Each structure stands twice: as structure tokens, then as C-alpha cells.
Amino acid sequence: MSKGKVTSFDIAYRAGVSQSTVSRAMSGSPLVSQDTREHILAIAREMNYTVDKSASNLRRQHSATLAVLIFEDPTIDDSLINPFFTTLLGAILKSAGQANYDVLVSFQQFNTDWHAAYLDSNKADGLLLLGYGDYVASQGVLERLAESGTKFVRWGNLQGSGVSIGSDNRQGGYTATRHLLQRGARRIAFIGDCSEHSPEFRERYLGYCDALAEFGIEPDPALQVGVADSMEVMGERATQQLLESGARFDGLFAASDLLAIGSIYALHSAGRSVPDDVAVVGFDDMPVARYHNPPLTTVHQDTKRAGQVMVEAILALIKGEAVESQQMASELVVRSSA
Amino acid sequence: MSKGKVTSFDIAYRAGVSQSTVSRAMSGSPLVSQDTREHILAIAREMNYTVDKSASNLRRQHSATLAVLIFEDPTIDDSLINPFFTTLLGAILKSAGQANYDVLVSFQQFNTDWHAAYLDSNKADGLLLLGYGDYVASQGVLERLAESGTKFVRWGNLQGSGVSIGSDNRQGGYTATRHLLQRGARRIAFIGDCSEHSPEFRERYLGYCDALAEFGIEPDPALQVGVADSMEVMGERATQQLLESGARFDGLFAASDLLAIGSIYALHSAGRSVPDDVAVVGFDDMPVARYHNPPLTTVHQDTKRAGQVMVEAILALIKGEAVESQQMASELVVRSSA
DNA sequence: CTGAAAGCGCTTACAG
DNA sequence: CTGAAAGCGCTTACAG
Numbered sequence: 027m028s029k030g031k032v033t034s035f036d037i038a039y040r041a042g043v044s045q046s047t048v049s050r051a052m053s054g055s056p057l058v059s060q061d062t063r064e065h066i067l068a069i070a071r072e073m074n075y076t077v078d079k080s081a082s083n084l085r086r087q088h089s090a091t092l093a094v095l096i097f098e099d100p101t102i103d104d105s106l107i108n109p110f111f112t113t114l115l116g117a118i119l120k121s122a123g124q125a126n127y128d129v130l131v132s133f134q135q136f137n138t139d140w141h142a143a144y145l146d147s148n149k150a151d152g153l154l155l156l157g158y159g160d161y162v163a164s165q166g167v168l169e170r171l172a173e174s175g176t177k178f179v180r181w182g183n184l185q186g187s188g189v190s191i192g193s194d195n196r197q198g199g200y201t202a203t204r205h206l207l208q209r210g211a212r213r214i215a216f217i218g219d220c221s222e223h224s225p226e227f228r229e230r231y232l233g234y235c236d237a238l239a240e241f242g243i244e245p246d247p248a249l250q251v252g253v254a255d256s257m258e259v260m261g262e263r264a265t266q267q268l269l270e271s272g273a274r275f276d277g278l279f280a281a282s283d284l285l286a287i288g289s290i291y292a293l294h295s296a297g298r299s300v301p302d303d304v305a306v307v308g309f310d311d312m313p314v315a316r317y318h319n320p321p322l323t324t325v326h327q328d329t330k331r332a333g334q335v336m337v338e339a340i341l342a343l344i345k346g347e348a349v350e351s352q353q354m355a356s357e358l359v360v361r362s363s364a
Numbered sequence: 365m366s367k368g369k370v371t372s373f374d375i376a377y378r379a380g381v382s383q384s385t386v387s388r389a390m391s392g393s394p395l396v397s398q399d400t401r402e403h404i405l406a407i408a409r410e411m412n413y414t415v416d417k418s419a420s421n422l423r424r425q426h427s428a429t430l431a432v433l434i435f436e437d438p439t440i441d442d443s444l445i446n447p448f449f450t451t452l453l454g455a456i457l458k459s460a461g462q463a464n465y466d467v468l469v470s471f472q473q474f475n476t477d478w479h480a481a482y483l484d485s486n487k488a489d490g491l492l493l494l495g496y497g498d499y500v501a502s503q504g505v506l507e508r509l510a511e512s513g514t515k516f517v518r519w520g521n522l523q524g525s526g527v528s529i530g531s532d533n534r535q536g537g538y539t540a541t542r543h544l545l546q547r548g549a550r551r552i553a554f555i556g557d558c559s560e561h562s563p564e565f566r567e568r569y570l571g572y573c574d575a576l577a578e579f580g581i582e583p584d585p586a587l588q589v590g591v592a593d594s595m596e597v598m599g600e601r602a603t604q605q606l607l608e609s610g611a612r613f614d615g616l617f618a619a620s621d622l623l624a625i626g627s628i629y630a631l632h633s634a635g636r637s638v639p640d641d642v643a644v645v646g647f648d649d650m651p652v653a654r655y656h657n658p659p660l661t662t663v664h665q666d667t668k669r670a671g672q673v674m675v676e677a678i679l680a681l682i683k684g685e686a687v688e689s690q691q692m693a694s695e696l697v698v699r700s701s702a
Numbered sequence: 703c704t705g706a707a708a709g710c711g712c713t714t715a716c717a718g
Numbered sequence: 719c720t721g722a723a724a725g726c727g728c729t730t731a732c733a734g
Contacts, residue, residue: 031425033727044705049729059703074512076486080427081727083418084710087369091468096457106651107454109447116445119434119471128487130429131469133457148414149466174412258655291655313444317596317629319657371711382721387713397719419711422726704734710727718720 032075040073041066052077091128092340093150094118097157097164098133108256110282110310110329111156114181117333118154125341127151152340155180177343179336183225189343190351191336195226198325198356199233202279202307205323205358207241211277211305214238215249217264217289218256218281227256227281230309234279248273253285261288269296276304277364283308283315283324290318290363305364321361328354370413378411379404390415429466430678431488432456435495435502436471446594448620448648448667449494452519455671456492463679465489490678493518515681517674521563527681528689529674533564536663536694537571540617540645543661543696545579549615549643552576553587555602555627556594556619565594565619568647572617586611591623599626607634614642615702621646621653621662628656628701643702659699666692 034052038045043062050058051066058066070076083089096111107115115131122129130150134157153171155178157164168187171178179189206214218224220231235245248271251264261280268275269292278293280286286308290300300306300320308315311326332354339349372390376383381400388396389404396404408414421427434449445453453469460467468488472495491509493516495502506525509516517527544552556562558569573583586609589602599618606613607630616631618624624646628638638644638658646653649664670692677687 031727035727045727046705046707046729047703049727050704053729055729057703062703078422078727079487080418080421081710082729084416084422084712085727085729087710089418107450107457109450109651112445112447112450115469116471119445119469123470128468128470130466131453131457132461132466133454149417258651262655287652287655290657294657313447313596314625314652317600317625319628319632369711373711383711384713384721384723385719387711388720391713393713395719400719416711419726420713422728423711423713425726705732706734707732708730710729712726714724716721716723718722 031078032073034075034077037066037070037073037075040069049077088151089128089149090126091130091150092118092122092152092154092337093130093132094154094156095132095134097155109284109312110256110327111181113312113329114156114333114336117330118337119333121334121337125337127337127341151177151344153178154336154340155182157181177340179339179343179349181332181336183229184351184353185225189339189349191332191339192226192353193327193332193356194353195229195356196233196236198309198327198358199230199279199281200236201233201356201358202230202309202325203234203237204240205360206277206279206305206307206364207237207243209301209305209364211364212241212243213246213249213273213275214277214279215251215265215268215273215275215304216245216279216281217251217253217261217268217285219252219254220250220281221252230279230281246273249275253281256282256284258284258288258291261285262292263288265289265292266296269293269298278304278306280306280308283310283312283322286322286324286363287314287318290320301362301364307358307364311359315359316361318363320363323361323364324359326357326359328356369416370411372413372415375404375408375411375413378407387415426489427466427487428464429468429488430456430460430490430492430675431468431470432492432494433470433472435493447622447650448594448665449519451650451667452494452671452674455668456675457671459672459675463675465675465679489515489682491516492674492678493520495519515678517677517681517687519670519674521567522689522691523563527677527687529670529677530564530691531665531670531694532691533567533694534571534574536647536665536696537568537617537619538574539571539694539696540568540647540663541572541575542578543698544615544617544643544645544702545575545581547639547643547702549702550579550581551584551587551611551613552615552617553589553603553606553611553613553642554583554617554619555589555591555599555606555623557590557592558588558619559590568617568619584611587613591619594620594622596622596626596629599623600630601626603627603630604634607631607636616642616644618644618646621648621650621660624660624662624701625652625656628658639700639702645696645702649697653697654699656701658701661699661702662697664695664697666694 034048051063218227253260308324315322372386389401556565591598646662653660
């Protein structure tokens, strides 16, 4: 191609029509005759012309793009995307693509640099927030975002501002724990942060308590070990810690599959068998769960659908429609680890 | 916020300066006095003003964004991102962010819809291509992309047009297989596509052959089973197939960790122990590899660095600098599966 | 169905 | 260091 960028004027010239007509033909306006359109499209293709997004966006006053902000856990290696969000991201990419929206993806650290969210809000018509939703840290910025008229949908729990899409974590935690109880476990450990900083995990913990209560069991603080992040290493360490504490336990509910995998690793290293010595159930049902050894009993989250629902929600918000938060059912998948 | 979008004119009015000055202050131009700048920035912040990207991009004639195209395997569920690319994507997001570039992510199917690549090239200053690089299918579009002056860097193998960043797959395949050989395996299966459609896997296969040759072993076609995708299921099926064929084997080199995990699953299901009955080594060293049971012996790819190198390369290309393709060393990590 | 014209919100020579 | 003005490439009333 030559130096100068090819514009709609070039195409117009070659096609012997006005630039307006080229624009209409390119955007699929019905105000162009079939013949003219085809002629223009052929020339455009031949000259490798595509309409300039910046100009088009500027003129239309919208960007046809969605921004996905992934909140990294500052504790950990920050170029890692939690595999759970990866699936969600995949589904989002897919749905957005079908709706002809581009998606901008970026890492964020809500607590420190909320201004970035505004920047992104300026590049996109809507924001999709992915993270384990620290309610406490993010509340302020969420509110400001809402105030400034920014459209956003976040993954997570119902509490907090704005529209949220998430799993029914409490129900999931309940089902997981009840399963452990039903197969005979009585001293069940919980691995995961259950402070208000991790509302989703907290809900899972609450579900765990619900199930225990149903069996007349008081949650034992000695069996609950918090964890900074949802990663295998953290599960491993937490479980080691538990083991070293000398606490007895015959069941373990890990707030995520990654944590469960780390726990199983630690358990095996300590010579405990799963599920015989300790039955473990995870949460998420990531693709690997089925192939782990032993195959993970876990709570399935329908991330595929979740991603789709999130983009539907943000698209509706952008159109100015009212949107309700939504909590999706989560279902226990029984395999071999418990 | 009120209806009308706040522009640099609004800020200028409030700050008592010209719009030009606001623009300069916002972009960090040195042509503004310290005082003026601070005053403007304060007002901008107060009014939630950020410069309009579309307008800015249009004017500057660049977009300050990179597009990452992930080539999905049309065979499989297409909202799934291969976890290997996820790590790469994370590193890319990180590096691009540091360089103040946005990144647009999208799924693509090269073979059918190459036009999408042009579309993306129009929205971004440069393209990053992630996929197992079907040389045959993509060659044409890569060439056209290059011709049309589009800057792109692809993940993968050296062959083919344009700049590529990848691992030394052949070396990796060689090391993996040699390790199997050194620990006594003699009949080593290879799981993975080794046609020209998967140049990376093919290289790994070639490395496998190299190692065998060194031990005076002829590759046995009966021990090589192709696979459509790099997923656990595929590894499982391929291994089942191998098992059912009655072929004897005491070692197995899977072209990816996912494949290895599927293989181990199939092996265990058939009552074979790993590594005692069959030693298996994978490729990638994904985060789970270390936590798998048994922990995977595998070939580490430095995806963290790879992502970084890819963005450095594309940024250099955008600046008009010459860039060389690069092959990164891959290193065997010995754990327990072999 | 088609064209001429205005204008989206910036950046950046140009002039001071 | 600051301002007035042109122009980036489109889309879309408006007029025919």
C-alpha cells in the first residue's frame, strides 16, 4: 500500500459516487441501491479499505467497545489471570463478538488506582468488572462510577452498588458441605478467606456454616484457615498449616478448585489419602477438575452462561434499559475426591 | 453528571485558559507552566474529565492499542481459551499496560474469516497473533497482512511470514524424550498432531525423533497418535486408543500439559501407574503442572517473558524499527511423572 | 436513492 | 508559555 491511508474519499472517487454513499454502503444502510453497494464494497475490498474506527466512533459518539477490568490480587504475581476468570473472559469475548462489540481487557488494582476505571470508561461504552470483589475496598469507586453515569456490570455478589451477576455462593457452599456431611465427615475444614474482603468466599463459608448447623455442628475456628489468594500454593500452605496445628479433620471444603488442588497436594505429601482420610470438595468446576487425580468433587459455576449474561446485561444498560442483578444456581458435581 | 459530555472546552472555560492549553496540560506537554497545569488537572479531576480517546486517536492518527487475536480451534467449544495462551495473555496485558497501550482481545478463525484480521488491524496499531499457528491455513492471510503494511507479531514457529516469537520446540521435544530414554523407557509414545497444520507440535515431534535416533531407535508409527486439539479430553482419547490398539509402551511424551493430564487420566483408568508402568512428560509447564498428581515432568516455556518480548517486538515494529524473530530456550523440569 | 455540508473532540503547527 | 485555527475521517440530518 502507498503512504497515505485510504479513506472513504478514495473509494468514492474510484467508485464514482459521493463519500456519503460510500459511508452508507460500508455501514449497511438501506439507503443505497444494491448495485451501488456491491460496486463500492468490491472496490473497498480491493483497496483494503475499512472504515476508520476512531473517526466513526467520534462521530457516532460511542465506541462499540466493552472494557473488561480484571482485578488482580496485588499479593501475587500480577501477570497471572486466575483461570476461573479466563473461562468467563472467553465467554465474554464470544458474546461481545457476536454483538459486534470489541473488548478491551486490562488489569486493575481497585484499591490503589481507581482513576484507571474512569479512563477505561472513556474508551468503552460499558465496563465489565471481574474480580473476587472486595466490597470494602471497591465500594467507593463503584459509587463514583455509578454517579458519573458509567455503565458497568460486575461479577460477584449481590451486595454493593450496581448490577452484579454471580453464582449463588451460599447455596453452593451449603451443598458442598452437606455432601461432605452426608458421606460421614464430621470435622470439616474450610480453606478460604471469609472476611468481608472476599464476599464470594464469605458466602461460601456461610453456606458451610448453614450445613453444619443443620447437622447440629458448631463451626470450629481451628478448622478454618484464611488464605490471601485463590491459588494452588495458598491451598497447599493453608493445609500444611492445618496439618501442623494437629487439628483433626476428615473433610475439607476449599473455596475454589485451585485451593482444593493445593490442599490435596499437601494432604498427599503428608501421607493422607483423599477421599479416604479426608474427603475434599472444591468450588468452580474448572476444566481440569474432572481430570485431576482424584477427580474433584466440586461446585459447578456456569461461567459460560455467566459471561453471556454479563454482556447481555451491559448491552441492555448501554441501551438505557433497566437491568436486575442476577444470581445463578450452582450445582454440586460429585466425582471422586469426596 | 449532566447530559452533555464534558470536553476540553468546558475545562478551558472553568480554568480561564484556552482549549489548546487544556489539551497540552492533559497530555503532559512541557509547553505549559507548572501552575497552569496543576490548576487544569485539578479542575479536570473534579469534573471527571478525561480526554476523548476517539478524538485523540483520530487526530494523532494512531490508536495506542494493540489487538490480540486468539485463534480458536473450530473443533472445540469456542469460548474456551487455552490456558497456555492465558498466561501469555496475562503477560501481554501487563507489558502493554506498562507501555500505556490498550489491548483489544478477540477470537478468530483464520481459515474462514481472515477479513476480521484487517478489521482489527484498523483498530489497533499492531496485531499480536496467538495460536498453534496453522502454517498452511494462515500463510495467505499473513502475507496479505504483511503486504498491506500491517504490523504484527505472532506466537509460534520460525517458519512463515512476519516476526515470530516462540519456544525452541524441537529442542524441548528432544530434551523431554531424552529424559524418558535416560530413565530407561524404550517404547515411547507421542501424543499430538505432527502434521504441518501444527508446526509447533510438529517441531516437538521432530525433537522426539532426534532423541530416539540418538538411541538408535526408529520412531514407531503405531506409537504416534494425532490429536485435533490440545485439551485433556483429546489426550484421554488418544491414550485410550493407544491402549486399545494393544501397542506396548513404557514412556509417553505428550505435546502439551493438557494432553499429558488427559493421558495420565486414561492410563490410571486402565490401571497403569505413572511413572512406573509408563513414564509421561508434558510440555508447557502450566501452573497446575506442579500440583498435578503425580506432579508433571514437563518442558517449561517462559510465557511470562514471551509475552513481554512479544509486546516489545510489536512496539518496535510500530516505531518502524527492524525486529528479528526469536526462539526462546525451553527447559526440562523434572518432577514425578517421569 | 444520492450528494453537499456540518460537526464529533481533540492535537499541533503557526504566530505571538 | 499561550491562543486561534485547521483538520483528522467519518456519520447524518437536510435537501433533492
